[in-house]
Amino acid sequence: MSALLELDDIHFGYPGQAPVLAGASLALGPGERIALVGANGTGKSTLLRIALGLIRPARGTIRAFGQPCARETDFQQMRRRVGLVFQDPDDQLFCPTVAEDIAFGPLNLGLSRAEALRRVDAVLEQLALTALRNRVTHHLSGGEKRLVTLATVLVMRPEVLLLDEPTNALDPENEARLLAILQALPQAILLVSHDPAFRARLVQRELHLAEGRLGPHPHPR
Amino acid sequence: MAHLLSLAPPHPGGATGGPGPIHGLDPRGRVLAAAAFAVVVTGLSSLPVLALAAVAALAMLPLSGLPPGPTLRRMVMMDGFILVMLVLLPFTTPGTPALILPGGLVATREGLRLAAEIALTANAVILMLMVLVGTLDPVRLGHALARLRLPLRLVHLLLFTVRYIEVLRAEYDRTRQAMRARAFRPGSNRHTWVSLGQLVGMMLVRALERSERILQAMKCRGFTGQIPLLDDLSFGAGDRLFGVLFALALGCLIAMEVALVRAA
Incomplete structure (x- = not known):
């Protein structure tokens, strides 16, 4: 079984600060769901950004779908097939209306306006969000924003889904809704979450990030 | 830029x-x-x-x-x-x-x-x-201008710009990253112009709302239009000579x- 996403020996540090990642490695296979666990500031979000080439590691290699990714053009190709849901929905939603924001990705994939809008409606229906279609993104509640950001990524039909703290600031009802949606998805998932119950119900395996390296979780359930 | x-x-x-x-x-x-x-x-x-x-x-x-x-x-x-x-x-x-x-x-x-x-x-x-x-450095400049009796509004404007320009830049950078993560590649086309326009528009809306939240938080701590400036400016012999x-x-x-x- 070849991995969809492989990070090998990733080193990274923000300028003027101690290194965050020092030899982190990870492989995500088809249909696999892995959680990244670690204290605040250990570099979990950084690792997700590195995986997509949004920031470059000082050392280490990234392979996606068997292809090494080194230059921006490699990452541009892989970002069409790997989706990242950001920690703060406000970073992700920047268009006036929900429909426009969800259509942004498909338009970037080169779809026509009509095709993009068809996909928008399909994903809204899949996530039972059709009522939000013409709402102004800025006025959505926290839970609605979270579900819409998931829609903005799923609409691109990625093969891998990276989720950065998706349950942040969600009420139990919206959290349950998000969990049900994610459980039904066929995509491989790399999840960063501080919520043990949420992780337990979504992923098969947990990796612990500490001192810049990934290892098995020291306190398995 | x-x-x-x-x-x-x-x-x-x-x-x-x-x-x-x-x-x-x-x-x-x-x-x-x-x-x-x-x-x-x-x-x-x-x-x-x-x-x-x-x-x-x-x-x-x-x-x-x-x-x-x-x-x-x-x-x-x-x-x-x-x-x-x-x-x-x-x-x-x-x-x-x-x-x-x-x-x-x-x-x-x-x-x-x-x-x-x-x-x-x-x-x-x-x-x-x-x-x-x-x-x-910008903060000392702000203090100097305040002590020179420049309108406090202008001084506050300068000091808030210094404080929040990095926050705004970080927000801009994260949104641009999120756009790239969704396969956005700027080009000379309508889609790019519309998207960048919406980015700028959304930044303005968020900045406005953030400023209101900051003002509310300042009011909660007793702000009435005056920011007490802690400075240690002293005009000495060297300054007189200069x-x-x-x-x-x-x-x-x-x-x-x-x-x-x-x-x-």
Whole structure:
């Protein structure tokens, strides 16, 4: 079984600060769901950004779908097939209306306006969000924003889904809704979450990030 | 834009420039000296005196501890803004022809003189500003302006800009990353323009709302329009000496100008 996403020996540090990642490695296979666990500031979000080439590691290699990714053009190709849901929905939603924001990705994939809008409606229906279609993104509640950001990524039909703290600031009802949606998805998932119950119900395996390296979780359930 | 920002200190509020002798002077004295220099130099009209003023500003550069290369490059960047005017002036000012270009364009002696005057004035003033005021970190500049009785609104505007410009930049960077993560590649097309327009629009809306939240949080802590400034400005003997020397130098420039104008 070849991995969809492989990070090998990733080193990274923000300028003027101690290194965050020092030899982190990870492989995500088809249909696999892995959680990244670690204290605040250990570099979990950084690792997700590195995986997509949004920031470059000082050392280490990234392979996606068997292809090494080194230059921006490699990452541009892989970002069409790997989706990242950001920690703060406000970073992700920047268009006036929900429909426009969800259509942004498909338009970037080169779809026509009509095709993009068809996909928008399909994903809204899949996530039972059709009522939000013409709402102004800025006025959505926290839970609605979270579900819409998931829609903005799923609409691109990625093969891998990276989720950065998706349950942040969600009420139990919206959290349950998000969990049900994610459980039904066929995509491989790399999840960063501080919520043990949420992780337990979504992923098969947990990796612990500490001192810049990934290892098995020291306190398995 | 990025190359303009890159000269800014890595941490806003941190010290700018190296440890030059100017660094120890009181910020108020430096702001006043730079302002006086600007007023005097804009009033000068004879080219030799203006050239002397520019040389004086240049001579201050080593005292500031600023790196000469990047500082002069910044000055040249400013020249970019007035370049068009400087090039057009000789051809648009009426007077005695000095130079005739093929095509019948006539540059006048008066126009060339005017262009040189403006170029010298602008460069001397901007250089002195960079040496005296540009070496202040923004927070100290804000304190100095407040102590000089500048309207508090303007001082607050400056201090809030210093505080939040990084927050805004980080928000912009994260949103651009999120756009790239969704396969956005800017090009010359409608989709790009619309997307970037929406990015800017959303940044403005969020900044406005953030400012309201900040104001609310400040009110919760008793803000009534006054921010108590904690500063440790002191005007000492060195500052007095600097003030006297600077005033003497300005006096010399004025005296030479007056003498030259009378002689003419």
